[in-house]
Amino acid sequence: MSTETMLFVPLLILIGGLFHIMPGLTRPDLFFAVTVAPEFRRSSAARRILGRYRAIVWIATLIASGMALAAGMAVAAVLLQAIGYLWGLVSANRAVRAYAAAPSAVLEVDLAAPRERLPGGLIVALLPVLSLAALGLWVGFHWDRLPRRLPVHWGIDGADRWLNTTPATVFGFLAVQAFVCLLLAGLAWGLLNWSRRISTTGAGAAAERHFRRRIVQLSIVCEYFLACPAWFALFQPAAAVMNVWGLALVTAIVGFTVSLMRGGQGGSHATVAAGAAPVGDRTPDACWKWGLVYVNAADPSILVEKRFGIGYTLNFGNRWTWVVLALLLVAPAAGLILLR
């Protein structure tokens, strides 16, 4: 059995575990992306639906692990696990619809709510992009100092993918890195400016602000980490530096993820603990396709809270979402063409 398989199977089981706990992370009056009465979760019907979903997820995970162990079919294993998860979710979503409750038609806004800003301001969010621009300038003035090929990907044993040093590859590589950083900065800004505040008062509002701030911080931290490979490629530091970087990145992502999961979607666990009444997510059930895709042309939000799992998803009914998506696809495609 190869080292990759030894690492891959526990990863599949870890993902299966995440799928297992996902229904418990959502807001208390949403169950498999359907608005229900908060006490519905404790009913026998809810337990039956949850049990069926988890059975599907674990059967798919076990078959996927078997495929990876026996035949080394990693891609097929991942696909199978994803299909199992989607099947479990969609069938549970359909089953819960029979118990749907009418979402509240009353919308509330706190007119005196404090304005949420990027931690450290826009400059902190854009610093990695600016650092890559500075690196590009440095490369332009010191081209003769660059080696013939540059490492652009690193594995456990060091660099494992290289690029021949040409203006197109070097500047293309820097442009792709800068674009990824800009994307994360845009996501952080968008979460504060393109998404809806759901809870307006008390513990719920405070927990939701904290939750949003954590995701914004995660985006900015990832941005700083992802700007590093460009510096590593050009200045090729000692292997120990790379290992510390990798370890720190994984630690940061795991730390933030655990913190977000403990708080629940939108900080809803703290809201429940404080005894505040749940308010759903203020989106209509009818606009959620299979509990996963949100399409609402009447909603000006571009980003909305996911109804299943943790974090945010796009409102595909908003035409600006498609403009953003087009930008997201065009820029990396241009980068890849340059890198070739």
Next chain:
Amino acid sequence: MIILRVDLKSPAPVYRQIVDAVRILLVNGDLSPGDALPPVRRLALDLGVHFNTVAEAYRTLEEEGWLEIGRRSGARVVPRTAQNRCDPQTGEAFERRLREMVAEVQARGLPRDRIARELRLLAKTLERS
């Protein structure tokens, strides 16, 4: 904390509900001259309604002399100078609407003492302000 509520099931259009709710906050003194209201985009996002709905509500309040809308500074409450200009029709219309409303809620079964209590409360708030 200054809460604005909109009921999507109400027969009144959302822009009218926003105007009425903000006007109540202004009359009661919850919003004072100099206070800033959320930008149109922010309020529309939080309510999940079109930007034009909120923009129309703000324009109506601006026309009534409650708000000043700047391109960059957003909507801000201003001291209202036009509030004392009142024609006789306004007084008559108020009287008629009040009587109609009292009759309507009485017909719907709201007890007389509850109506009287609410009106007294309203009168006291008005006297205080």
